[in-house]
Amino acid sequence: MVKGKVKSHFVGVRLTEDQKKALYTLQKTSDLSKTDILLRGLEILSEYYALGLDQPPLNEELKKLEEEAIQHLKALKQIKRREESVKQMIQELREVDEIIDDYNGEKNALIQILLKIQEKNHWLPKPALLWVSERLNIPMSQILTIATFYKSFSLEPKGEHLVRVCLGTACHVRNGPKILETVEQYLGIRSGETTPDMKFTLESVNCLGCCALGPVMVVDNTYHGKLIPSRVSDILSAYKIGEGTLTEEQQKLAPMIQRPSAPKGPK
Numbered sequence: 001m002v003k004g005k006v007k008s009h010f011v012g013v014r015l016t017e018d019q020k021k022a023l024y025t026l027q028k029t030s031d032l033s034k035t036d037i038l039l040r041g042l043e044i045l046s047e048y049y050a051l052g053l054d055q056p057p058l059n060e061e062l063k064k065l066e067e068e069a070i071q072h073l074k075a076l077k078q079i080k081r082r083e084e085s086v087k088q089m090i091q092e093l094r095e096v097d098e099i100i101d102d103y104n105g106e107k108n109a110l111i112q113i114l115l116k117i118q119e120k121n122h123w124l125p126k127p128a129l130l131w132v133s134e135r136l137n138i139p140m141s142q143i144l145t146i147a148t149f150y151k152s153f154s155l156e157p158k159g160e161h162l163v164r165v166c167l168g169t170a171c172h173v174r175n176g177p178k179i180l181e182t183v184e185q186y187l188g189i190r191s192g193e194t195t196p197d198m199k200f201t202l203e204s205v206n207c208l209g210c211c212a213l214g215p216v217m218v219v220d221n222t223y224h225g226k227l228i229p230s231r232v233s234d235i236l237s238a239y240k241i242g243e244g245t246l247t248e249e250q251q252k253l254a255p256m257i258q259r260p261s262a263p264k265g266p267k
Helices: 017-030 034-050 056-075 082-102 107-121 126-136 140-149 176-187 229-240 248-253
Strands: 161-166 200-205 217-219 222-224 256-258
Touching: 017 034, 056 082, 056 126, 082 107, 082 126, 107 126, 107 140, 126 140, 161 176, 176 200, 176 229, 200 229, 217 229
Parallel strands: 161 200
Antiparallel strands: 161 217, 217 222, 222 256
């Protein structure tokens, strides 16, 4: 029996070398046959056309959203494949949908919605703002005006933990600048920056409202007062390893007060 030549085409469609490599990769990662891959692709295309997504206005909008997803992850220093970037953004936009639905999609709840998004992400990602603009039918320019007016909001990515060091008069005369310098050395960043792993954002402030405890450092909502430089690493190490709370020994080393939670609003 004479064996026929190996086909260099796929169900009648000739493949380039790059296409063959892509197909081989798909087969390895999906465990699907060549025909299964083609049929699945046709099903997706059929849904795409049925929804009218091939129309230029929608097609262009989808491409813009895809670009926003990739830029969004770059801002967060997360390098992922295109499809992973899109999937992550879809999940984040669904979460924005839930926040908007909690306020029944009311336009006058815009600030509260932005506060919830800020609380969840530690900043206001552009894709989320675009989604809010679309859902509430509010111009993006108006949303950006609010987001840049209130200090509670940030349009730049912030770390999981916000570290604030007071440099007000009372803290300054009690060695506040040295505390800030020690924090900068420990985290490897300057005031106003975020660590590469997105774990910490460092800020210096003029007053934290607890001058008697100076010098003071606040990590998230926990106040650490009467600090000396040698205690800084003990405090931050708990957050660095992901505990988020201090051990009994660390509490002894770093006197602190936990301020009661209160409704947050723009300042």
